[in-house]
Amino acid sequence: MDNNYAxxxxxxxxxxxxxxxxLHQLSAENNIDLSKEIRGIEKKIAETKKxxxxxxxxxxxxxxxxxxxxxxxxDYIERIFTGFQELHGDRxxxxxxxxxxxxxxxxxxxxxxxxxHKGRTTREKLKHNFGSPYPEGYRxxxxxxxxxxxxxxxxxxxxxxxxxYPGVASEERHVSxxxxxxxxxxxxxxxxxxxTVIGEGGSGGALGIAVANKILILENAYYSVISPEGCAAIxxxxxxxxxxxxxxxxxxxxxxxxxxxxxGVVKEPIGGAHNDxxxxxxTLKEAIEAQLxxxxxxxxxxxxxxxxxxxxxIGVTDEDVxxxxxxxxxxxxx
Amino acid sequence: xxxxxKPKYSTVIVKKKDIPHGMWKKCPVSGDIIYxxxxxxxxNVVPKSGYHFPITARKRISHLLDEGSFTELEKDLCxxxxxxxxxxxxxxxxxxxYQKKTGENDSIVSGVGKIHGIPVSIAVFDFQFAxxxxxxxxxxxxxxxxxxxxxxxxxxxxxxxxxxxxxxEGILSLMQMAKTSAALGRLSEAKLPFISVLxxxxxxxxxxxxxxxxxxxxxxxxARICFAGARVIKETTNEELPEGFQSxxxxxxRGLIDQVVPRTEMRDRLRDLLAALYVKKEPTQA
Numbered sequence: 001m002d003n004n005y006a007x008x009x010x011x012x013x014x015x016x017x018x019x020x021x022x023l024h025q026l027s028a029e030n031n032i033d034l035s036k037e038i039r040g041i042e043k044k045i046a047e048t049k050k051x052x053x054x055x056x057x058x059x060x061x062x063x064x065x066x067x068x069x070x071x072x073x074x075d076y077i078e079r080i081f082t083g084f085q086e087l088h089g090d091r092x093x094x095x096x097x098x099x100x101x102x103x104x105x106x107x108x109x110x111x112x113x114x115x116x117h118k119g120r121t122t123r124e125k126l127k128h129n130f131g132s133p134y135p136e137g138y139r140x141x142x143x144x145x146x147x148x149x150x151x152x153x154x155x156x157x158x159x160x161x162x163x164x165y166p167g168v169a170s171e172e173r174h175v176s177x178x179x180x181x182x183x184x185x186x187x188x189x190x191x192x193x194x195x196t197v198i199g200e201g202g203s204g205g206a207l208g209i210a211v212a213n214k215i216l217i218l219e220n221a222y223y224s225v226i227s228p229e230g231c232a233a234i235x236x237x238x239x240x241x242x243x244x245x246x247x248x249x250x251x252x253x254x255x256x257x258x259x260x261x262x263x264g265v266v267k268e269p270i271g272g273a274h275n276d277x278x279x280x281x282x283t284l285k286e287a288i289e290a291q292l293x294x295x296x297x298x299x300x301x302x303x304x305x306x307x308x309x310x311x312x313x314i315g316v317t318d319e320d321v322x323x324x325x326x327x328x329x330x331x332x333x334x
Numbered sequence: 335x336x337x338x339x340k341p342k343y344s345t346v347i348v349k350k351k352d353i354p355h356g357m358w359k360k361c362p363v364s365g366d367i368i369y370x371x372x373x374x375x376x377x378n379v380v381p382k383s384g385y386h387f388p389i390t391a392r393k394r395i396s397h398l399l400d401e402g403s404f405t406e407l408e409k410d411l412c413x414x415x416x417x418x419x420x421x422x423x424x425x426x427x428x429x430x431x432y433q434k435k436t437g438e439n440d441s442i443v444s445g446v447g448k449i450h451g452i453p454v455s456i457a458v459f460d461f462q463f464a465x466x467x468x469x470x471x472x473x474x475x476x477x478x479x480x481x482x483x484x485x486x487x488x489x490x491x492x493x494x495x496x497x498x499x500x501x502x503e504g505i506l507s508l509m510q511m512a513k514t515s516a517a518l519g520r521l522s523e524a525k526l527p528f529i530s531v532l533x534x535x536x537x538x539x540x541x542x543x544x545x546x547x548x549x550x551x552x553x554x555x556x557a558r559i560c561f562a563g564a565r566v567i568k569e570t571t572n573e574e575l576p577e578g579f580q581s582x583x584x585x586x587x588r589g590l591i592d593q594v595v596p597r598t599e600m601r602d603r604l605r606d607l608l609a610a611l612y613v614k615k616e617p618t619q620a
């Protein structure tokens with residue numbers, strides 16, 4: 001993938017960066033001092049970045065979440081943990097690499113890592129099925145999570161999928177059951193579970209590894225009941241209306257935080273995680289450490305109860321509205 | 335050319351009033367015309383072909399439970415509009431229209447009752463209400479039905495007929511999958527049976543949560559049961575779909591569900607299963 005890949009709304013920035021690179025080159029080749037000009041452009045770049053990225057529309061955020069340069073699960077795993085040992089297969093059918101998992105150490109402490117991984121190159125994408133798991137992916141995840149629960153290890157999951165793979169084989173091997181069983185079994189585990197949506201949180205396919213005590217989401221990630229295109233196709237009868245659907249679904253990080261779905265929004269470097277994967281991973285690591293420290297203070301029974309209540313209270317009915325417990329999202333924002 | 339003129343046909347005009355509207359239905363399988371009253375007496379199943387027409391939640395409950403045994407719970411629970419969702423219409427307007435059309439407040443009717451004397455907590459989807467979609471109200475009612483079963487130490491039954499999660503409640507709908515499944519985890523730990531009945535159609539988030547978590551999973555004949563719809567699969571993958579793909583019989587053949595049971599036999603079958611799993615005594619033939 002081209003390193004200079006830029007989304008439509010990033011184009012002005014790309015232009016400025018090219019200008020700056022050109023000046024650097026000019027300065028080096030001709031041995032002339034252009035530092036004043038360069039500083040001027042740097043300032044302009046900073047301003048443009050701020051104006052672009054502080055006013056992103058929900059649809060632009062979706063594009064950032066899908067940015068081809070965006071860090072994927074492996075990028076975070078290698079930066080956050082040490083000694084990752086990938087474990088393979090569901091012990092029944094095959095190894096689905098859309099979900100990867102294995103043991104690792106977080107600051108020297110043993111953890112189980114489960115993640116959806118999309119893959120960067122074409123070869124990797126095919127190997128990881130673009131991050132869309134088959135049922136055996138969920139079953140492998142469950143096998144590893146149960147192992148972690150048995151050995152009293154925290155479970156750290158990373159969510160990044162457009163959804164479980166919609167295909168004949170997927171249905172024939174009962175992908176819905178594989179997801180459903182994970183939802184039920186994760187709710188019964190005594191180990192601490194922390195999930196982070198790092199890119200796309202696509203529906204049931206995302207939830208299948210995210211029934212956690214604490215859920216985090218990166219600033220430009222989204223977590224939704226349906227893809228904006230899918231929603232647009234059904235409700236607007238037109239997939240091109242995806243930007244409208246993205247707005248209506250209110251699935252952005254800060255919006256779902258207000259709805260009580262996530263426990264924290266993890267800041268990304270300006271311009272998105274792909275601009276500085278090291279910084280993005282460092283911030284995420286801190287957030288995970290903080291949540292884990294809290295969860296470690298609890299007994300397994302308390303963690304099970306906390307996780308149950310966490311999901312139990314989600315939902316808005318007229319009871320909540322009349323009790324004044326839930327403020328409509330618009331009022332909460334203002 | 336006059337020799338080879340096209341023959342002239344005259345159009346026969348059928349007088350609409352010859353067939354009284356709403357008294358008959360045409361069976362999509364056999365093409366037979368069935369008198370509505372006859373259909374109703376047979377639980378909306380075409381006697382000859384066995385085709386299952388849709389049925390309302392209330393009718394289904396009346397067919398499944400002992401007469402007069404049903405006590406409805408959470409009847410007044412209504413949806414909120416947490417996202418202030420608007421597509422071509424605001425969500426509250428859609429809700430009001432469904433309420434008017436069905437006479438129900440949301441897509442689930444739930445409560446307690448008895449099947450041949452065996453107490454059950456039951457939640458039944460009404461597909462006519464927003465395609466039986468799973469939103470906060472449905473999720474809450476199912477969860478309360480499960481929690482009630484745990485409290486009363488009785489089995490729980492959910493009859494599904496749903497297109498999946500309700501988009502207008504966004505991520506809150508998705509989370510109902512986790513909420514209901516977690517409640518079923520507790521029901522399972524309490525060693526109480528959960529029987530999931532799948533009817534046409536059961537899809538998406540409903541299939542990927544409580545509907546496939548039954549200790550026993552039963553489907554009605556011909557019911558379409560899937561995670562992703564056939565059209566989506568075809569468009570995404572260009573795969574040829576096998577014959578009967580996603581039908582109850584297809585799932586049965588693949589070992590994904592326990593039984594395919596006609597609607598007219600469902601009540602007795604549930605009695606037999608609950609007798610085995612819960613009462614643990616062979617039922618006396620009624």
